[in-house]
Amino acid sequence: MTAAKFDELIHPSTRLSLVATLAAADWAEFAFLRDRLGLSDSALSKQLATLEEAGYVATERRISGSRRKVRARLTPAGREAFDGHIAALQAIVDAAHPADGL
């Protein structure tokens, strides 16, 4: 059972979607994340950099043919923070609707 811990860094909607996507994958390519989240290259780069600074995401740059590719994955710390944040959100919802769980 993950301890509920609201995370201000993860909470903004774009970042939450990004972390939730990475939480469901071992890794994802930059292009996949950009297309699924509907972000520009620069916007996604900025979000990944913020999460990487916090130690939540690790990125790996690779050369594939003539193209440079970036692959991102959630770190154990990022996964723990995400799980804690989801648990905190669930606790807020449960507290507001205690009868729903019955």
Next chain:
Amino acid sequence: MDAIASEQARASLDAAEHARRQVTEEIGLPPGYWWAMAAGWLVLGACGAVLPWLAGIAAGLFGAGHAVFASRLLTGRRRTRQIQVSASVAGRRIPVVVVGMLLGLVAVTVLAALALDADGAGHASIWAGGLMAVVIGFGGPDILRVLRGWARA
């Protein structure tokens, strides 16, 4: 932490779930796998028409090829080169569903060949193999998606 309303928390949970569902939609096998399967089906059909004993050997090689080359793909976690779905999301039933689907298709192929043969068609096994090759090549991903839904895999 700033107190947030339960509606906002619910919306955030929904957004996270939506992101997770988008990843689950990536579960499957690469398009190349289905076309390789379709080609294999055609070869098996042709072998069955020319030399039935050769079809047995070809079927054995087909199974061995699956065991060696497709075993990593059968987890359903590498449909594209853009993402690897986590094992916890993909679950463990995908290989069972794929193998079950293939066995089902073999049965349908045999039944189709018998029906065509009974109808007097020449080269019934080639026709049946060709028919199933088209079904697998074009419809394989969709058939798997439906079966996954039934098996909740």
